Amino acid sequence: MDEVEKVCSRTIILNQGYLVLDKSSQELANLDVPATITFTSKKSRYNDLQKNWSQLQLLENGNYQLSGISHNEIMATLSKITAKIPIDNIEVKSGKLEYLLAHVGKAGERQ
Missing domain, CATH: 3.30.70 (Alpha-Beta Plaits)
Incomplete structure (x- = not known):
């Protein structure tokens, strides 16, 4: 995920064709995981x-x-x-x- 955050400005995750996540790299970086x-x-x-x-x-x-x-x-x-x-x-x-x-x-x- 660190590499994705460095290269991409936005991350989108699909699950069986449905959008389940659409966040900017900054939003992902701030997530408390x-x-x-x-x-x-x-x-x-x-x-x-x-x-x-x-x-x-x-x-x-x-x-x-x-x-x-x-x-x-x-x-x-x-x-x-x-x-x-x-x-x-x-x-x-x-x-x-x-x-x-x-x-x-x-x-x-x-x-």
């Missing part, structure tokens, strides 16, 4: 970490993941994680395109 924080901590245990974050998931590769973090909560969540946990690696992703495709109107619902 939930982020996902993924981190690795070899010295932490899942059960201990889950006490602080009920939505914490343990991934198959041994990483931990917090999903649905609002834009306004990212910095506070990162601060809380790094203050309590010895972090080996941490990554924040905001999958704007994936979010839009999953959450914009369904076929037959016009916006």
